Amino acid sequence: xxxxxxxxxxxxxxxxxxxxATSNQLSKAETETLNAAIKRSLITYPDSSGVAQVxxxxxxxxxxxxx
Numbered sequence: 001x002x003x004x005x006x007x008x009x010x011x012x013x014x015x016x017x018x019x020x021a022t023s024n025q026l027s028k029a030e031t032e033t034l035n036a037a038i039k040r041s042l043i044t045y046p047d048s049s050g051v052a053q054v055x056x057x058x059x060x061x062x063x064x065x066x067x
Contacts, residue, residue: 037065 026034041062047053056062 034066037062041065 041056041058043055043057045053
């Protein structure tokens with residue numbers, strides 16, 4: 001497990017290679033679909049120290065959704 005705050009995936013994140021290639025960016029509908037798939041596959045909870053933990057609960061569903 002790793003400690004990380006829960007966050008929403010954003011299509012605004014780009015790498016230098018993607019910054020000029022608009023065809024690599026996700027549409028709003030694609031971003032919403034991706035966010036929903038990730039939310040259904042992850043849970044967050046505090047550990048005994050109060051640090052937020054993220055756990056994948058359905059690896060197969062997540063893998064298929066990300067394809």
